[in-house]
Amino acid sequence: MHQCFVLLGSNIGDRLENLNNATNRIALISSRISSQSSVYKTAAWGKTVQQEFYNCVLQIETTFNPELLLQTLLQIEIEMGRSRIQKWEPRIIDIDILYFDESVIESDTLKIPHPFLHQRRFTLEPLCEIAPDFVHPVFNKTNAELLRICNDNLSVIKI
Numbered sequence: 001m002h003q004c005f006v007l008l009g010s011n012i013g014d015r016l017e018n019l020n021n022a023t024n025r026i027a028l029i030s031s032r033i034s035s036q037s038s039v040y041k042t043a044a045w046g047k048t049v050q051q052e053f054y055n056c057v058l059q060i061e062t063t064f065n066p067e068l069l070l071q072t073l074l075q076i077e078i079e080m081g082r083s084r085i086q087k088w089e090p091r092i093i094d095i096d097i098l099y100f101d102e103s104v105i106e107s108d109t110l111k112i113p114h115p116f117l118h119q120r121r122f123t124l125e126p127l128c129e130i131a132p133d134f135v136h137p138v139f140n141k142t143n144a145e146l147l148r149i150c151n152d153n154l155s156v157i158k159i
Contacts (some may be wrong), residue, residue: 021128
């Protein structure tokens with residue numbers, strides 16, 4: 001059984017319902033959601049002139065390998081109406097794999113740990129709520145340590 005952390009985000013439509021819908025779909029494909037953060041209202045990152053996001057982090061247990069998990073999560077995004085036209089565009093749902101066990105994966109289609117995880121307060125805040133002591137396998141720092149040194153000052157508010 002693999003332990004994974006995934007970030008969910010939505011800034012189109014009923015953002016809370018979108019997160020709940022995605023969570024329910026992930027629960028159907030994973031063996032178990034072992035932990036879930038609160039929902040946070042967060043300023044958009046990258047392309048900042050758009051509606052605020054709702055974000056949360058799930059810790060899941062799965063028998064899938066990383067590539068199959070990625071394909072399955074991308075399929076959930078498509079089924080929920082996500083289209084990918086432009087980088088950092090508004091989206092009904094975004095699902096990112098943050099960690100997969102303590103694996104480090106660099107392929108054309110998948111990078112684990114997520115390459116921007118340590119730069120994004122909207123990722124680190126909910127991640128630290130459920131896994132502050134999990135150690136980033138590349139930086140050898142806990143999530144709590146990464147949050148303390150994160151330079152991202154965009155708004156992240158627990159709702």
